[in-house]
Amino acid sequence: MEHILKRNFGYSQFRPCQKEIIEQVLGGRDCLVVMATGSGKSLCYQVPPLVTGKTAVVISPLLSLMQDQVMSLKQRGIKAEHLGSSQTDQSVYSKAESGVYDVLYMTPEKACMVPPRFWGNLLNVGMCLLAVDEAHCISEWGHDFRKEYKQLDVLRGVLFNVPFIGLTATATEKVQNDIVQSLKMTDPYINIGSFDRQNLFYGVKPCNRTQSFQEELVAKILKYKASGGSTIVYCTTVKDTEQICQLLRDAGIVSGIYHGQMGSKAREESHRSFIRDEIQVMVATIAFGMGIDKPNIRCVIHYGCPKSLESYYQESGRCGRDGLASVCWLYYSRSDFSKADFYLSDVQSENQRKAIMESLIAAEKYCLIASCRRKFLLQYFGEHKSGDCGNCDNCSRTKVERDLSKESYLLLACIKSCGGRWGLNMPIDILRGSRSRKIIDNSFDKLPVHGHGKDNTTTWWKGLAGLLTAHGYLKEVIDDVYRKISVGPRGMQYLRDSNLLYQPPLVLELTSEMIVEEDHGAHKYSIENLNSSVTLESERFSEAEKKLYDILLDMRMELAKDNGTAPYAICGDQTIIKITKIRPSNKARLANIEGVNQLFVMKYGDKFLETISNASLELGIFLNGETNTVTITPKKVLTSGQKNLNPAKFDTWKMWQMGKVSLKEVAKLGRTGPIKEQTVISYILDAAETGSEVDWARFCMEIGLTLEIISQIRSAVTKIGSRERLKPIKEELPETVSYEHIKTYLKMEDLKESAGEVFECKSSSSPEAVNGGNINPWNGQDHESPAKKIRTGTEENEEKITELEASGSSILDFIKNHDGVSLSEITGYFSGSNADNVADLLDSLEAEFLIFRKTDLFRAM
Numbered sequence: 062m063e064h065i066l067k068r069n070f071g072y073s074q075f076r077p078c079q080k081e082i083i084e085q086v087l088g089g090r091d092c093l094v095v096m097a098t099g100s101g102k103s104l105c106y107q108v109p110p111l112v113t114g115k116t117a118v119v120i121s122p123l124l125s126l127m128q129d130q131v132m133s134l135k136q137r138g139i140k141a142e143h144l145g146s147s148q149t150d151q152s153v154y155s156k157a158e159s160g161v162y163d164v165l166y167m168t169p170e171k172a173c174m175v176p177p178r179f180w181g182n183l184l185n186v187g188m189c190l191l192a193v194d195e196a197h198c199i200s201e202w203g204h205d206f207r208k209e210y211k212q213l214d215v216l217r218g219v220l221f222n223v224p225f226i227g228l229t230a231t232a233t234e235k236v237q238n239d240i241v242q243s244l245k246m247t248d249p250y251i252n253i254g255s256f257d258r259q260n261l262f263y264g265v266k267p268c269n270r271t272q273s274f275q276e277e278l279v280a281k282i283l284k285y286k287a288s289g290g291s292t293i294v295y296c297t298t299v300k301d302t303e304q305i306c307q308l309l310r311d312a313g314i315v316s317g318i319y320h321g322q323m324g325s326k327a328r329e330e331s332h333r334s335f336i337r338d339e340i341q342v343m344v345a346t347i348a349f350g351m352g353i354d355k356p357n358i359r360c361v362i363h364y365g366c367p368k369s370l371e372s373y374y375q376e377s378g379r380c381g382r383d384g385l386a387s388v389c390w391l392y393y394s395r396s397d398f399s400k401a402d403f404y405l406s407d408v409q410s411e412n413q414r415k416a417i418m419e420s421l422i423a424a425e426k427y428c429l430i431a432s433c434r435r436k437f438l439l440q441y442f443g444e445h446k447s448g449d450c451g452n453c454d455n456c457s458r459t460k461v462e463r464d465l466s467k468e469s470y471l472l473l474a475c476i477k478s479c480g481g482r483w484g485l486n487m488p489i490d491i492l493r494g495s496r497s498r499k500i501i502d503n504s505f506d507k508l509p510v511h512g513h514g515k516d517n518t519t520t521w522w523k524g525l526a527g528l529l530t531a532h533g534y535l536k537e538v539i540d541d542v543y544r545k546i547s548v549g550p551r552g553m554q555y556l557r558d559s560n561l562l563y564q565p566p567l568v569l570e571l572t573s574e575m576i577v578e579e580d581h582g583a584h585k586y587s588i589e590n591l592n593s594s595v596t597l598e599s600e601r602f603s604e605a606e607k608k609l610y611d612i613l614l615d616m617r618m619e620l621a622k623d624n625g626t627a628p629y630a631i632c633g634d635q636t637i638i639k640i641t642k643i644r645p646s647n648k649a650r651l652a653n654i655e656g657v658n659q660l661f662v663m664k665y666g667d668k669f670l671e672t673i674s675n676a677s678l679e680l681g682i683f684l685n686g687e688t689n690t691v692t693i694t695p696k697k698v699l700t701s702g703q704k705n706l707n708p709a710k711f712d713t714w715k716m717w718q719m720g721k722v723s724l725k726e727v728a729k730l731g732r733t734g735p736i737k738e739q740t741v742i743s744y745i746l747d748a749a750e751t752g753s754e755v756d757w758a759r760f761c762m763e764i765g766l767t768l769e770i771i772s773q774i775r776s777a778v779t780k781i782g783s784r785e786r787l788k789p790i791k792e793e794l795p796e797t798v799s800y801e802h803i804k805t806y807l808k809m810e811d812l813k814e815s816a817g818e819v820f821e822c823k824s825s826s827s828p829e830a831v832n833g834g835n836i837n838p839w840n841g842q843d844h845e846s847p848a849k850k851i852r853t854g855t856e857e858n859e860e861k862i863t864e865l866e867a868s869g870s871s872i873l874d875f876i877k878n879h880d881g882v883s884l885s886e887i888t889g890y891f892s893g894s895n896a897d898n899v900a901d902l903l904d905s906l907e908a909e910f911l912i913f914r915k916t917d918l919f920r921a922m
């Protein structure tokens with residue numbers, strides 16, 4: 062299975078739980094998979110069809126989601142399509158039932174509508190699973206119930222012996238049971254993973270619509286835009302989407318808009334532009350939700366508190382799906398918490414009203430806590446996390462703790478006096494000394510605490526109430542749609558221990574909202590907090606790497622346009638970051654990068670390698686993962702002699718000498734297409750003649766010019782007595798000595814390059830360097846007998862009998878017979894071949910995806 066993972070998805074290992082789930086599905090067992098957003102659930106149904114050669118049918122709620130997934134799978138060499146009313150290709154239906162597709166997507170409506178004959182035909186050719194994605198939609202207890210999902214059980218009566226797999230990121234225990242029952246799963250394998258999205262930073266801020274908030278929003282968005290990533294701003298109303306979108310556009314940020322009041326065409330277009338990186342910022346209502354499968358969303362901003370923590374988790378979970386550090390900011394205003402009427406408008410059942418109110422209160426609490434947000438979020442989903450996360454605003458900011466005993470006493474006493482019949486506004490108004498009609502009518506102006514809390518704002522008091530509730534001093538009950546506040550047991554005990562003049566210390570951590578209120582100038586706090594602790598991976602680049610990264614992003618964009626797909630479908634940002642860091646010089650190295658699959662290498666490999674090679678030269682950075690900058694910049698070595706070189710020769714020399722690209726690779730890449738290796742050699746010799754620096758040791762090693770050959774050429778030249786014509790020299794030499802060997806020898810002689818130095822000092826990788834080789838055939842000094850240095854022909858023949866020579870197929874066979882072999886084991890086994898040749902052969906096998914490397918061991922695909 063690992064080879065499928067590498068070949069099609071470009072990954073070298075499964076994430077936690079993926080393999081176990083796939084094995085269960087392959088064993089024919091139903092599965093329920095509850096795993097965090099972006100954790101890689103899709104792979105659990107995408108790999109089995111590739112293992113079995115049978116179709117996987119996937120039920121998905123949204124057309125846009127299906128289309129995006131189909132697009133991504135096609136870029137991975139996987140046959141995928143969707144079947145539904147929007148499918149314009151008429152042949153898809155018949156192809157689907159004859160098993161052409163590995164993965165076939167359908168909406169639940171479509172799945173229930175296709176005639177049994179379709180399923181019968183597909184079953185005959187082979188169907189390996191039915192996956193129900195976003196399975197929480199099945200449950201009325203879920204936050205996104207869809208009645209069409211409820212009908213999927215009818216498929217049980219048609220799809221005998223096909224395992225069903227339900228997948229979701231958000232399912233409480235109730236919802237999990239509902240999924241199992243609705244899909245009639247028998248003895249399912251249940252996998253409940255962690256909800257924790259460690260790469261996400263969570264932050265919350267109170268906001269108003271002042272200019273400082275607008276400036277902050279614009280600055281935040283610009284930061285993530287600059288990293289090449291995308292941002293979604295979720296608003297609670299259509300009006301807000303329009304306003305925020307306009308605000309961003311006025312600030313020069315190209316932004317898209319998406320909400321339910323737009324026509325379907327306009328929405329599709331907006332979605333399409335976002336997915337294809339034509340716009341980097343989307344301002345949307347939650348209508349733009351589940352269908353977003355874009356991996357490089359770096360920032361999700363909620364402008365307004367969401368209606369529940371489930372929806373917040375889902376929506377914020379669109380962020381950082383590629384695993385890179387990303388941020389989720391939630392801006393709320395107090396008025397958001399009194400929107401129950403808005404959410405309850407068309408709810409019929411009492412249970413659902415209660416559920417909605419409870420959800421809203423949980424979301425409010427999330428906004429108001431002063432402790433670790435992640436811990437709170439995870440606890441809500443029933444997961445315990447020990448210790449604070451260190452990756453949320455509350456964990457990152459300097460904590461402000463204070464003894465709030467006096468204020469707490471006042472609030473508790475006031476709430477107790479109100480008798481639990483009111484919401485929070487009444488006791489706060491009393492404390493602040495209001496003489497409203499309600500207060501007078503209820504004689505609350507006579508209370509001893511009346512007017513004792515004037516020094517703090519209403520919002521500050523609400524912040525304190527939130528803290529006291531979180532610590533169990535206060536409790537909130539829901540009465541129909543009204544929220545009533547009363548003193549909890551802990552608060553009653555506190556009141557018993559206190560009086561107006563004395564209260565036991567009560568040290569609490571102030572919420573950011575309370576700090577802002579005390580600060581009066583909320584501005585300072587908010588701007589300071591603006592730069593969350595998240596460091597984007599791309600921020601770790603050197604200047605040159607940043608430029609290369611941008612070049613590669615632009616190129617990916619161009620390739621995506623040419624291929625009618627989204628840039629992320631070609632490869633993810635994380636892969637581009639790795640490519641930028643590694644700067645592979647050949648296809649094997651490219652193929653070995655995490656996230657690079659076979660189709661990518663075949664389709665885009667040449668283009669990427671060429672761009673990397675050229676850009677690295679321009680930017681003065683080495684290929685193959687070297688991080689140090691070239692000491693001599695290309696400009697410096699551009700001598701007057703080089704100016705005489707034509708562009709083809711100069712570029713070839715630059716690529717080889719400066720870029721350290723091998724002769725073979727330079728020939729493959731060429732300047733405007735592949736050229737012969739002999740041409741590359743002659744270009745470099747011409748460059749040497751014009752004064753360009755040439756690493757002779759590397760050059761000789763690459764063309765196979767050894768001391769023995771040099772000595773033979775020298776003898777031949779002496780014998781002929783002239784070096785004007787090459788042909789007579791060649792005729793004096795063995796077949797194995799090429800014209801390139803002769804030309805190089807002569808050029809080195811012209812340039813007075815000392816072969817002794819070349820082989821002895823400069824190239825430790827040269828075989829002759831190992832043997833010593835203190836010879837210098839140019840100045841006529843004698844050298845040690847070749848017999849001492851180089852094996853005689855007889856010895857060589859004898860050794861060939863015992864020492865195995867490597868070839869592509871013999872290495873492949875060797876690797877196939879082992880469960881992982883190291884490079885040294887392979888070179889040791891093929892001791893009859895030069896280690897560099899073996900490495901070259903391994904490179905080619907890797908580039909062709911016949912082998913792959915995992916933890917430095919080679920394995921066959």
Ligand SMILES: Nc1ncnc2c1ncn2[C@@H]1O[C@H](COP(=O)(O)OP(=O)(O)OP(=O)(O)O)[C@@H](O)[C@H]1O
Binds near residue numbers: 096104230378
């Ligand atoms: N084994 C793996 N190694 C590296 N990346 C992986 C692996 N498996 C999946 N991914 C990547 O993780 C990202 C998220 O995967 P996927 O879309 O399957 O998430 P999901 O769990 O379905 O999320 P959601 O519930 O939000 O739809 C994708 O970019 C995917 O290619």
